[in-house]
Amino acid sequence: MIDLRLDDEHDALRATVADFARSEVSPVIGDYYERGEFPYPLVATMGKMGLFGLPFPEELGGMGGDYLALCIALEELARVDSSVAIALSAGVSLGAMPLYRFGTVEQRERWLPSLCRGEALAAFGLTEPDGGTDAGATRTRAELDGGDWVINGTKCFITNSGTDITSVVTVTAVTGGHAGTSGAEISTILVPSGTPGFDVGPSYSKVGWCASDTHELSFTDCRVPESNLLGQRGRGMAQFLSILDESRIAISAVGVGLAQGCVDECVRYASQREAFGAPIGSRQAIQFTIADMATRVHTARLAYYAAVAKLLRGEPFKQEAAMAKLVSSNAAMDNARDATQIFGGYGFMNESPVGRFYRDAKILEIGEGTSEVQRMLIARHLGLPA
Incomplete structure (x- = not known):
């Protein structure tokens, strides 16, 4: 049987990033979001935690981890906010990774150490x-x-x-x-x-x-x-297409995190919010909606786990990355819409995490290859004519 449990090292990373997201990102990110301001202090802390160096070797200033470690960190960040998650995702998978994959020794030594420390992007x-x-x-x-x-x-x-x-x-x-x-x-x-x-x-x-x-x-x-x-x-085009295959797994983790964040918020809110003399979470319509939301998250998480597993084994993973990107962006959009409906008027306020999730979800169906592009890639791997 396939064991999908995280090992102790990855699970410890997940817990550390989850605690950072809840204790340091959550209390302040709404203000940054409203001002449209880049959260330098949060990024600096992420750098000190080693998050920007997760998939890079120690001799280049990295943490000696793997791509799964990066995805776990992205998922936990996106459960609270996608802006900090995308700063990490783009900084690593799109910014530093091309240098690591294709750079000369001199280029790597010049740029990667500061990028891995999060001192530069x-x-x-x-x-x-x-x-x-x-x-x-x-x-x-x-x-x-x-x-x-x-x-x-x-x-x-x-x-x-x-x-x-x-x-x-x-x-x-x-x-x-x-x-x-x-x-x-x-x-x-x-x-x-x-x-x-x-x-x-x-x-x-x-x-x-x-x-x-x-x-x-x-x-x-x-x-x-x-x-x-x-x-x-x-x-150049071939290089960046290969980088995009990898980064689609990373952006899938961001989508899963956003979708999971919607579930987290709805479970909390539905347990506290009362209407007609009872918590709304006792109503079957709400229960069914949240159950569907949780199922989407579970399915999308399995998809990106499968894609990153093939990447780490050195096997072709283009189709699995496209599937993960497609499924996770759908889950994010569907869950954000359902969460906003459950929250009602409060979900339409930018001050609520759900309001931010709703606004952040759409770009996941566009950036790093639209959903239509993912379907094209999947169809070609099935042998359909180009």
């Missing part, structure tokens, strides 16, 4: 204003000139890209051929924060994830050394 510059799902239609260009890459273009919706501790953004750019064509050569290039010609736009006004950091980035004759090429020239 890295960002993933893929999406463009005219791109979105069609990431292969990259318009940003980089040309070699006198030993430098000269970059021109725009990226949008980039998380962790404009904080005071953002140190580097990995950018996809056309380095040969014609942009938007099948023959375009796309590479990835490291652009340090503060590089002349690299400008960070104003923070977006977002529906959800209001305490996370998201910006448009522009590059105008931005010069970086030729040695800032990340990985093999012309393999």
Whole structure:
């Protein structure tokens, strides 16, 4: 029989992060959310706890853990708030992981130690204003000139890209051929924060994830050394597609955490809130709704556990990652809607966790590959024609 219990080390991590989320994140995150302010003190504490270094080896400043450890931390954070969870998810799976997977020894030694300690953040510059799902239609260009890459273009919706501790953004750019064509050569290039010609736009006004950091980035004759090429020239799209496969498991854990948070809040509220002379939790309609919510969480958690297990075994996991992303984002959206209904007017107030969950859930069906993209990936792995 398959044993789905966490081992002692992973379970201890879960308990530690759960306690941090309840005792330190929960009391203050509502104010950060309302102000649209990045929670630097919480991120600093997460760094000291070693959360940003969880899946990286100790010799690079990491904790020597694995991808399951990261997902467990993300789930427990998202049970309370998705903004802090996505800061960790994007910082690790999208920011630092490309450096770890594809960087040279020198690039790793330069960037990863501070990223693993949470003293710095890295960002993933893929999406463009005219791109979105069609990431292969990259318009940003980089040309070699006198030993430098000269970059021109725009990226949008980039998380962790404009904080005071953002140190580097990995950018996809056309380095040969014609942009938007099948023959375009796309590479990835490291652009340090503060590089002349690299400008960070104003923070977006977002529906959800209001305490996370998201910006448009522009590059105008931005010069970086030729040695800032990340990985093999012309393999940028393939590199980032593989990174997205991994990060979909991480974002699945965020979705499971949000969905579980909805269950937590509804069980508490339904046990206390009285209507017509009895707690609303005694009503069968409420009981059935919460039971369905808990079932969605359980199913979605099993999906991301299965995906991360294949990743850790070194087996192909693209289909399982897509399934986990699809199931968990559905669970998050459905549970947020049901929780808001159970809470009634209180669920419509931003001061309530449920109100924030409702606003945060939708992006999980869009970011890091829409639900439609996940269905396409699953269908292709089933052998259906492209």
